[in-house]
Amino acid sequence: MQDHLSATFSALADPTRRAILARLALGETSVSDLAKPFDISGPAISRHLKVLEQAGLITRGREAQWRPCKLDARALRPVDDWLERYRKLWEERFDRLDDYLRELQAQGDGENPKDAKDRNKDRNKNRKPKEKKRGRKT
């Protein structure tokens, strides 16, 4: 059986399913309204909805006539939590790029590149640690 995080990533690995989620982010809607903008068959839409439902990304109403689809954005939190450890890696890369560009600029200004580098180091040392994105955990 697929683990839950894999099921979530797998459900997101399709542009139609992501478009369905984007539509549902605006509010709940019926399957027929949901299908309108897509040039695909009813059964194909139903299959996409089933994948999203199994990943916990949407819920379906229980009324026989009107079974609205509703986004459950909480199912995306594990993806965000998984990303967390990698976020600092790409941010570091951008910080290093910043430093490099500043050094290049200092060279253009006729400054000793070493001075620019040391100044950047001081700047980074005094920089406040990045604020944590959110404090709560489920």
Add this chain to the structure above:
Amino acid sequence: MQDHLSATFSALADPTRRAILARLALGETSVSDLAKPFDISGPAISRHLKVLEQAGLITRGREAQWRPCKLDARALRPVDDWLERYRKLWEERFDRLDDYLRELQAQGDGENPKDAKDRNKDRNKNRKPKEKKRGRKT
């Protein structure tokens, strides 16, 4: 052809591939060292690496003897950007849960629930907008 974001999500939809990325987050390494902790064949590891490489999540060195694998965390930024619009939805849900729990608590304290609700409203009104996670865009 699969769009790039779908390829990234698809590459992440496998626990072995996520474990490979977690290992590479510690530093670059050879394929044989990378394969050690996994109880799967060399060809299977190679297939996983190919999927990760095609999604831009890893790069391979070009030396004939030693082709180290290296994480490229920047390839995860589009996933983070995609999540952004949904982040506020699950945060709102948690804010509403907070309010509800405070109302329940106020009821337990013998306070008029309406007063607690109004106080929460004021509190939310005065709350500073959440700081944006980062200011840069590629």
